[in-house]
Amino acid sequence: MNWESKLPQFPEPFWRDTTKLPSFQSLREDTTADVVIVGGGITGLTTAYRLSKEGVKVVLLEAGKLLNGTTGHTTAKITAQHGLIYDEFIQHFGVEKAKQYYNANSEALNFINKTTKELHIDCDLIQDDAYIYTNDDSYISKIEKEAEAYRKLGISGEMVSSMPLEVEMKRALVMKDQAQFHPLKYFKTLIQSMIDKGTRIFEHTTVDDIEKGTNPTVVTKSGHRVTCNYVVVGSHFPFYDGKGFYFTRMYSERSYLLAARTKKKYPGAMYITAEEPTRSLRYTPYEGENLVIIGGENHKTGHGTNTMKHYEELATYGDSLFEIEGIVNRWSAQDLTTLDKLPYIGTITENTPNIFVATGYRKWGMTNGTSAGLILSDLIVNGNSPYEELFSPSRFYTDPSLKQLIKQNSDVAGHFIAGKLDMTHQKIEELQNNEGAVVKVNGQRAGCYKDINGKLHIVDTTCTHMGCEVEWNDGERTWDCPCHGSRFSFDGNVIEGPAKKPLKRIDI
Secondary structure, three states: OOOHHHOOOOOOOHHHHOOOOOOOOOOOOOEEOOEEEEOOOHHHHHHHHHHHHOOOOEEEEOOOOOOOOOHHHOOOEEOOOOOOOHHHHHHHHOHHHHHHHHHHHHHHHHHHHHHHHHOOOOOOOEEEEEEEEEOOHHHHHHHHHHHHHHHHHOOOEEEEOOOOOOOOOOEEEEEEEEEEOOHHHHHHHHHHHHHHOOOEEEOOOOEEEEEOOOOOEEEEOOOOEEEOOEEEEOOOOOOOOOOOOHHHOEEEEEEEEEEEEEOOOOOOOEEEEOOOOOEEEEEEEEOOEEEEEEEEEEEEOOOOOOOHHHHHHHHHHHHHHHOEEEEEEEEEEEEEEEOOOOOEEEEOOOOOOOEEEEEOOOOOHHHHHHHHHHHHHHHHHOOOOOOOOOOOOOOOOHHHHHHHHHHHHHHHHHHHHHHHHOOOOEOHHHOOOOEEEEEEEOOEEEEEEEOOOOOEEEEEOEOOOOOOEOEEEOOOOEEEOOOOOOEEEOOOOEEEOOOOOOOOEOOO
């Protein structure tokens, strides 16, 4: 079946499409606070909510609109089952640290459950089991080892030979009593609660820098200043590096999602494949029925060829299981992975005790992001957290960190050179409406998008971060950098860091 014609023309996350959030003005004057939080996603909002309950004066600054980044583009599974990870963590870090990781994410799940009850939030929170399964013989032993890791760590789960989902599989591992929800309905209530307690929120306020000191000052692009005692950098990719060199210690991946109406009934629970290509499934209530959320098709940012094909592959997969009657929404997400797969949560560098960062959730932001909010608020209010050492951004494990550092930065170098030597350019006059491509303008490499009205938007394709050449993402209509994951709108504005400056616009 030709799915392209059946997909929504423009990407829009189901969560944002079905929730009206409050809006806030931009910061227009200098001010002060106890804590400044930069970033209005799950980390920033959870931290702000928890601090507000402690009477801490918080200012939260968001460059765009609240929950319009990774949190608004999630699958919204609330689970500590993060792929086949626990056996690997035991091998690399030992049983105690692997257990800590599980505990931190389980506490995040418990926090969401508790908060939902305390605030009487109607956010479609559903308790359910999570399954990871394989139909690949080479993954059977991996699932068996993961099941043994569950036993060592005391995780409530087991290896099973059947699941509610009717799909071919040779082994599966279930983690009991996990959950799923509508994240924006949840945060809408938290936002109102923290405002009632005095938290000030400003949207469309891009932060340009942090001036370090006993009382650090956050400086916005418009020149306004907020002086405080602590700063939390919760902007997905840290907008402020503080000489932590985060762009060398993480890589970014894109993944894709569909929300679909189906003829066959969804059997309940949440599922993900152990092997590639990843296939992720859950459901969500909508207008008296259950929509199926189909996810997967991940690849490193800027490395996809025809990104619309990823949506088509997911539609074909979903149709084979449930007979798709219609696709309500399509969207994609960007996620960051650290060298050792543990998030970075804590002080941005060892010698900067009052500037904190949280990043690198490896596609599992609902629990890792919530956990980050709990850890950071503990560090600010109490001065310590039981998970401080585990997630310290200054850590470095020789294995696997060194191997990944070499691998990722070799990959960056390869893409830098390949981009400069790329000679595959379309002619501008060949572009159809709503099409983008790398072109040549005055003999130089450029990027051109021809919008639905035929207007041309031309930019220099050299990424403003470190000079790699960006590639066109036809599924999202963005320019994506294959080196460090920066993303730009079709007219060059920054969507995702580490780049801070827009692509140069070209007039012809």
